[in-house]
Amino acid sequence: MDILEAIKNRRSIRHYKADAVDDEAINTVLEAAHWAPSWGNAQCWRFVVVRDPETRVAIADTLTKVKVDNDWVENAAAAAFKQAPVVIVLCAELGRAGFRSDGTPVTDKADYWFMFDAALAMENLVLAAHAIGLGTVIVAGFDAKKVAQILEVPDDSTVVTMTPLGFPGHKGQVSPRKDLSEVIYRDKYGK
């Protein structure tokens, strides 16, 4: 699939078929993620592939309610973590991206560059999944500390985000984007 087509046609998928996803497909999306650029090629990302149904349910239970029009409602992706046969949890090793080898920060955003690198990897992953006919939904509305406990993530690393991975049970609705003119400025910010 052409890269531009994949970017435009990928949708967040929140309903999944129970059909199994084979190791080859999982490796394809993980390899795509792993080819993402990263700070100093630090590759601070770590992926936990969860197939175990009980663990997926435990992870689903960490999803937090979200506020929609003044009401707190279930996270729309919660069921997806139980339906899809695979969940991929993206962790990051701390103190690598944005830091020199002596541990000093390189910029004022040193504490955040791991998020940036993780996001690049996740974007590659979801696009690769779409290209091979699999669905994903990037999720951040969950208790990362609880997921870290479930997966026994060590203290030098953190859980950043996660996605179910499986065959889409629906097409996925188009979430409209702002007009480009609203987000692109010329020469000066705001112009």
Ligand SMILES: Cc1cc2nc3c(=O)[nH]c(=O)nc-3n(C[C@H](O)[C@H](O)[C@H](O)COP(=O)(O)O)c2cc1C
């Ligand atoms: C950082 C991040 C966090 C997100 N967290 C959630 C979430 O907790 N639950 C959910 O259902 N979708 C979540 N999403 C998916 C967004 O709602 C979705 O990407 C957006 O509405 C655009 O739709 P699209 O992905 O179909 O283009 C998240 C996406 C990103 C990038």
